[in-house]
Amino acid sequence: DIVMTQTPLSSPVTLGQPASISCTSSQSLVHSSGDTCLDWLQQRPGQPPRLLIYKISNRFSGVPDRFSGSGAGTDFTLNISRVEAEDVGVYYCMQSTQAPITFGQGTRLEIK
């Protein structure tokens, strides 16, 4: 199975400041189709996960443009340009390039 490793595991951030979360996979996430199947999910307290970013850098429907994704191969990053109070929660990277789908451990974003 592909192992997904996130850093940091906890990120205290000041409101209005940027935040960044890294995700590294144990092998390349380039799919046979040519796509790289790396997504980012947000889970607010008491809520189910919600898709934020798909295939590295595409924002899902309704996701604010302060969220962006980048990376290639085995190294990926989720950036939040200016953190808002509603961004508090746990963020997961997820790969679906190779079965089984696997997730990172999660990064807890909290406000300082």
Add this chain to the structure above:
Amino acid sequence: EVQLVESGGGLVQPGGSLRLSCSASGFTFSAYWMHWARQAPGKGLTWVSRITPDGGHTDYADSVKGRFTISRDNARNTLFLQMNSLRVEDTALYFCVRGTIDWPGQDYWGQGTLVTVSS
């Protein structure tokens, strides 16, 4: 609006069985892969199982293979997860998740149904 509503969770003793259901609406259910994922209390996300749009092919996580069975009824827009030989470590919030069309990922998640395995 895509909606996924899980039901069937509850308290069960080790070795027991449960059948989870997921009622889907707001999209053409029969066109999509569907998944189950779970989250143990205070822990991260784990993929459990998936099924093709026609129900002809299924995959399972090693931890549930041989004990869980995923199925679907496209006429009723419903996804199922039959869970047998339940273990304490199967205790989790179980989510129904829609697969994506143009890449093998997932997009919409249900609210989840809680399964507790305890004596």
